[in-house]
Amino acid sequence: MAIEITFPDGNVKAFDAPVTGMDIARGISPGLAKKAAVITVDGEQWDLSRPIDRNAAISIITRDKPEALEVIRHDAAHVLAQAVQELFPGTQITFGPATDVGFYYDFARDTPFTEADLEAIEQRMRDIVKRDLPITREVWAREAAIAHFEAQGESFKAEWIREGIGADEELTIYKQGDNWLDMCLGPHLPSTGKLGSAFKLIRVGGVYWRGDANNAQLQRIYGVCFANDDELKAYLKQVEEAEKRDHRKLAKQLDLFHQQEEAPGMVFWHPKGWAIWQAVEQYVRGVYRDSGYQEVRGPQIMDVSLWKKSGHWDNYHENMFFTESEKRTYAVKPMNCPGHVQIYNAGLHSYRDLPIRYAEFGGCHRNEPSGALHGIMRVRAFTQDDGHIFCTEAQVESEVTAFHRQAMKVYEDFGFTDLSIKIALRPDKRLGSDAVWDRAESALRAALRAAGVEWTELPGEGAFYGPKIEYHLKDSIGRAWQVGTMQVDFMMPERLGAEYVDEQSQRQHPVMLHRAIVGSMERFIGILIEHHAGSLPYWLSPVQAVVAPIVSDADGYAGEVTQALRQAGVRVQSDLRNEKINYKIREHATQKVPVIVVVGRKEAEERTVTLRLRGTEQQETLPLADAVRRLVDGV
C-alpha cells in the first residue's frame, strides 16, 4: 500500500513504506536535510525521525523559520535538564517548556544552584550540543513509564503521569543519546547539535511544583535562546537598554521620589515627582468632567462592620490594615466603592437620575505580600482614578462602551497604543448565582463587541463580586501591568442597600460599575517613566524649562525671563550658578529637561532668548514674547 505525501507546492509523491521527515528532506537535498528542524504533518508538528504511515500533506520547517524557534527553545530546556543531571546527580527533573524569549526547566534539588553553577551548567550544555546526540521519540506504556521514573527516583515525573495525564493519552518519551530521557509531548530537533550556540542561562529562581504555594518548592533555571548568535546578541543588548529605563533608577537620577524602610510599599514623592503626578491628575480630572462624573471624597477609615457587609472582610481581611479606637475596629479602606455607595445612599434616587457617576482620586491601602512589592508599580498605599457608575441593567452596555472609548483615548494621549484587553471571568470564590454571572459576563462581551475590539478571556480571574475588563500595559522589560479596569457588579448594591425607584414606584437595586483608567496613579506614573525612558512629553515634564545665563551679567535678565515664563504657567527654573554654559547644558540635558533657555549678554541687550530643545543640538534665537508663546503652546 502506497503512502501519498503532498508537498506544499501541491506535488504528490508516493512511498512504498512509512517514511520519516528526514527521509523526505534527504530525498530533496542534503542541504535541506541539514537545515531541517521539524516537519508539519497535516498541520501538526512532528519530529523528523517519526515515521509517517498515512497519506498526509507535509511541510518541512527549516531551522531559520519562526515556527522552528519554539522547538529549538524547547530543546534547549531538555539539554539544560540533561546537563544538570550529569553535573548534579540526584537532581529530579519536572517540566521545562519554551518561553517568549527562551526556556526554563524546573528542578527538585535540596542545595540551591549558584551563579557559578549556572556557568558550569551552560558549559555542559554546550558540550552536549557538541556531542550531537540523536533525539529519538518512543511511545511507552503508562505503567512502564511510572515504573521507570520511580526506579530512577523521579517522583515528580511519576506523580505527573498518575495525576496529570489521562489513562487514554499517548505517553511519549524522548531520548537524548542512550543514557538520558525525559517524558515530553515534543516535537524535538533530530539531534542536540541542531540546537546551535545562541543560548545563555540568565537566572535561577524559586517556583512551586504545579504552581501551587502549598506544594514543594523547586528551582527554576531560566535561559534565553535564539536561532542564531546575532539575535541573541540583539536581545541581550535590548535587555541592557531596558534596564536603564527602570523607573526606580530613573526616579533616583531625576529626583522624583524615594521609598524607605519605615514605610515599605509606600512612596515619598519629591517635588519633581509630584509635579508629574499633578499633571496626570489634572488631566484625568478633565476626563472626569468631560465624561459626566461628579468628584466626591470618602473617609479613609470606616468601621469594620461595613467591610463585613460588603464581603471584603471575608475575602481580603488578611490583606487589609486595621486600626482601633475606643473599642471600635476600623479598616483602612482598600477600595473606594463602599464609600461611594454611602454617598449614593444618602439620598433617594429615581430611575430618572441614572446613571449617576461618582469619581474620586481615592487613596487606598492594601497589605500586599512583601514579595509582591516592586518600586511604585506594586505598593501598599496607592491612589486610584476610581469611579463608580450606578445605572440600570439596560444602561450597562452603553456605559461600558463609552468607558472603553474614553480609556483608549486617554492611553493614546499618554503615548500608549499597545494595550492588551482581557475579560476576567467568574472565580471559584464568588458571590451571587451563576445566572447573575452569566448576565454580567455577557454584558461585558457585548459592550466590547459593540466597541469593535478584540480581547482574550481569563477564566477564574474575576473579582469576587463580578467579572471585569482589564487593560494591560507592558513595562520596559516586558512585564505586563494592569492599568485600567471596568467591572460589572450586581452584588455590592444589594449588599450595601443601594436603591432607586423605578417607573412603577418600586424600589430596585441599581447595577454598579467599578472603573478606572490609569488604575493606580503610582503604577501609571511608573509605567510612564519607563515608557518614555524618563524623557516625559513636554506637558508631563516636571521641569519644562530651565533658564541658564552664560555670564553673571545676564542674571538679572534671566530672572525676568523666568518670571515671564512662570507667570505664563510654564514649570520653569533658573540656573544662576557660577558654572560654564557647557556644564549647565550637560546637567539639564542629563536631567531630561525639554527646553533649555540660554541667555547671554547679547540676549539681554536684544531682549531675546536662545532655545535648545531636548534631543537636538540646534539653537534658535527669538524674541522673549515669542518664546513665551511657544512654551505655553507646548513648544
Add this chain to the structure above:
RNA sequence: GCCGGGAUAGCUCAGUCGGUAGAGCGACUGAUUCGUAAUCAGUAGGUCGCAGGUUCGAUUCCUGUUCCCGGCACCA
C-alpha cells in the same frame, strides 16, 4: 508569604584572607565670567542596614531581624 541573592559617604562603586575604610561624581569654600554635554584648587562628609554572638579585637565570621533585588505565589 516562599526560595535565592544583597545592604559600605548624598549618588555610583572599590575594599578589608578579622586590626574601626577609599575613589569618582555631588556638597561646601575660594579663584575663574568662560556662547551650547563636565573650569581649577582646597575642605568637609561614613557607629560599613539593625540587634545579638564568637573573638584581645567584628564593617569582615556566625545567628536573628528589617528592607531591597530576582523568581514563584498573591494582586478586590
